[in-house]
Amino acid sequence: MNKALLLVEDNPTDAKLLVRAFGRWNFGNEISIATDGAAALELLHGSGSEKRPLPGLVLLDLKLPRIDGLEVLRRIREHERTRSLPVVVLTSSREDEDLIRSYAFGANAYVRKPVNFTEFVDAAKTLGLFWLVLNETPPSGA
């Protein structure tokens, strides 16, 4: 149950808060951070990526520099290796449009970032418990 968590987040404050929030629950998972869409895709599909294990969960912000979140999601679903990788969209957007399109592009879940840190911590617990502990993913590369 040592599945890694990939955080795709360009805002360092949010990234730090997420790391802290997950840290509170001691899931003990490795957390890697990609600060833009291109970096995230490099990690998942780039050279040598086939030797690294896939993360157990991708937390994906939508508004990202270079390649935006929806495009990242589209390419994750397009790529054979990451087709069934769990991706949770974690965003501050309240636009219905973003919600609709995220699911259309194959997101597994859509969570709005709470402003309140206490709620943020609760959200991290729920997400970590479900996706990193309870959820079973197909064998890597399947």
Next chain:
Amino acid sequence: MLLKRDAEGLPLLGHPCTVAGPVSPEQDVGKLLEEFPDALIAVTPDDGCITFWSRGAQRVFGYTSEEVIGRSLIDVLVPLEHHELERQLLRTATEGALPAYEGVRKSKDGKTVYVDVSMRAVTDVNGALMHIAVSKKDITHLRSIRESAIVEDKFRGILETASDAMVMVDTAGRIMLMNDEAQRLFGYDGAELSGQPVEVLVPERLRTAHEAHRVGYSLDPKTRLMGARLDLFGRRKDGSEFPAEISLKPLRTPAGTVTTVAIRDVGDRRNADLRFRAFLEAAPDPVMIVDREGSIVLVNAQTERLFGYPRNELIGKPVEHLIPTRFRGEHPGHRLHYALEPRPRSMGSGLKLHALRRDGTEFPVEISLGPIVTEVGTLVSCTISDVTDRQRTETALRAAHAELEAFSYSVAHDLRAPLRGMNGFAQILLDEYSDKLDAAGIDCLHEIHDNAVRMGALIDALLSLAHISRTTLKPERIDLTRLAQDAFKRLKAEDPQRQVEVVLPDHLWAYLDPQLARNLIDNLLDNAWKFTGKTPHARIELGTANTEGVSAYFVRDNGAGFDMAHKSKLFGPFQRLHSMTEFRGTGIGLATAQRVAVRHGGRIWADGVVNGGATFYFWLPGPPAEAIQ
């Protein structure tokens, strides 16, 4: 020869006449014969061929003697149906009788002439038949007057019931009878026109043509409009003219077939027509009138300008002329479809319509159609709006709207992110480093944290206010009681220690967009909940009431209330009637509630007393709550 005359110029009576002597047969009889006013004719006794034709005969019947000498009298003058009768009479004359009778003849130009006929056989000294001498007196005028009396007895009453001017004319074209309206219309008194040719009512310049038409009509009398497609005029006694519409109807009477003529002064209608054209010209938009066949009948100057055609190049042209070629084919079908159900509507609703200028350029249009019922059938009026500018504005508006969308997106995303940081790290400090801070430090952290939370709430409220204005309404039947129950559940969960008496009807129906209905009820109940926070026995009620002449929904509380002097400020965004320390809030809630009501075409208002509670009413168009099932 001079006649003695009295002072008024009339011949004196009882005065001995002074004459030079009797007429001398050799010199004067021939001349006298010529001057007799009646038609004097001689025919051969055996076959009735004309041998003598007096100047009087020429005056009465129009033929010169050269034209008729040697021809059969019957052939020349007698209408076919009287030929047999005429032959018998000639025969009786040859047998020595002196037939005298009244008959009908045709003049050279086809007019009917009523005549008083007398005949006598003329023999030579040996008693052999030489001629039949025939005298024919034109009694058309006299007869009309006589027949008028008969017709008048029988028809005057009926004629007076007609609202139109009515004139009865005999087969000879003489006026027999005019009703009061006709006398008024033409300016004549009583029977002064009896026996006169009807042409007296026609302008001089049209009389000859009229006589010819009248003869044509007498050959085939039937009910019809006179001179359809011609401009007809009547002539008044004073010589003035008026435009007229005239209908003719043959009528059998004891005096023979007469023609009833109804005359209507259409001067008013022509004025109306002129007014209509003036109205068309004054219309701000280009207007075209199109007939059933799709031909352009009328256009205004605005149409000329818009399409670049002078009007003489448009009138009579098919309207398809103004449509780009690629759309022309389908247009006649649309036109026929419209003719089946003509009513005021816009053309091709939902479609982008294009029009074609003379120079070949196209432009977007909107066209409204309307039927105009006229005597010549249903015409269609087309009002054309060039929507080039509007489409440009719409494009600009859409761009501005998209920009606004992008702006609210970035407000939502970019402004909330730093707030999350402020809130989050303040919370982490409070959670993990409290032991390293004193009470004042901890209080500062609480301030940072609370302000960040409040700003987040403000941003959310502003976004939802903006959302109400741009969302598409999908009203449906909504139970407001259900929404209120949800709201109270939420409020009680947030404030579990509070005791509030909630009064709700079993159901409270309204037609509203479900999303916005929730927004409305949430905001009004949040408001009531908040302002009853310091009231010992708080009570909040939802229901309907008749107030200000309408059936309105209401949310009533017994909380802090407000001063009616400030009621205009209640619904403005960021307007607050209480200090933040008294009651917290964004100042957006009631503005949001108002916007929901207004977006649905309704309104919202409030009643309140300081420390006496407040009632918020909202009214929505459509059926009242009790009527929604």
